[in-house]
Amino acid sequence: MPEHARNKEQAILDAAEREFLTKGFDGARTTSIAQAAGVTHAMLHYYFRTKEKIFERILDEKMRLMGESVLTAFGSPGLPLSERLRQGIENHFDFVAANPDLPRFLVNEVFARPERYEAMRQRIRWIMNPLLADLQRELDEAAARGEADPADALMLLLDVISLNVFPFLAYPVLEPLLGDLAGDRTRFFAQRKAENLEVIRKRLLKTPQR
């Protein structure tokens, strides 16, 4: 395929990504995508046949990206557990900060598309189960050595992801409450990152009290 065509194809995908990420499948317009990509509307159908097919390309890539972000964040080599978690939380947080409307997009479109669900289930398992098993082993060993309270790897990872992702989803609702942080998105999220690290650190602390 000649280079200028590749460029147009890519321009369409780039424009489609922005359109779908901000407006969702139902709100997105192929005419807007064409305009943003600087091609005539007919070109979209020439390269991709249908709106649905363009969308699938975007959704698949974004799902892969989100899964990999967790994997690469927490999949570090033989670091001590506490350090591995610290790096994992930071890396995952930074990834979400760099892609702030990715979670909203995925949550929505995956919910709206039960028909694509089965293929997705397999991929999620395939990506995440090895990580969970490895993390569980480390957690068990740390607990056995008396360095940490026992914990379930899935529950712990879900704590991290909840804490990291939710503030980005809810930011418009939170912003009015920020007081002296209002408008200062960067500082607010820096504070959130520190808080999340602290919450998880304490979650694993061995504490005699109850």
Next chain:
Amino acid sequence: MPEHARNKEQAILDAAEREFLTKGFDGARTTSIAQAAGVTHAMLHYYFRTKEKIFERILDEKMRLMGESVLTAFGSPGLPLSERLRQGIENHFDFVAANPDLPRFLVNEVFARPERYEAMRQRIRWIMNPLLADLQRELDEAAARGEADPADALMLLLDVISLNVFPFLAYPVLEPLLGDLAGDRTRFFAQRKAENLEVIRKRLLKTPQR
């Protein structure tokens, strides 16, 4: 207004709620709403003029409901702090469990409607700021008495809401990972509730280590 008309009006609102909550504004169809409500399509416009106006009714009510859920959950009278938080987390969690697609709806539609944002900001502040001030005072007092680590009320509340809400948003993505809990939604969410209580309890524990 005669009773049968009230009934139709309410039937339309009920149908619209289901349609908008599951499909969002862009995906919702006024024809589907009319059909689900058991009225002709023209009746929607007779009672509400436009799709947008029906939607506003639903969005306003749901935003109010979500705000009040936080307020009533955590606004308990003079209980000890730890007990107040425990009840707050449980009540808020139960509310979300009873309205599992409310968060997704609000996150989306609020994001998509910056034009309604200013009115919303005021209401959010008005509802939440007194609660935050009261909670902060209690946290400061507990810290001064040496019963708890110092904490920022907004950060703590955001921890709670993140932990409570996110698993409902992400459930379809999580379900393939549940292992022996797969398919058993109830047991999974019971475990999440317990985990969230534990995370927040430990967050406030006074710990000498660092």
Next chain:
DNA sequence: ATTATCTATAGATCTATAGATAATGC
């Protein structure tokens, strides 16, 4: 008299394609 309801359709979008023309690679 006013309010509620229905049928039929206007009018606005939006996706998709037909069919002609231009550019490219062999």
Next chain:
DNA sequence: ATTATCTATAGATCTATAGATAATGC
């Protein structure tokens, strides 16, 4: 010869309304 591109438009939806008719309240 094949691939890329454009203009023009078909065809499908979807929201909204016009205008007639039925029901209701005074």
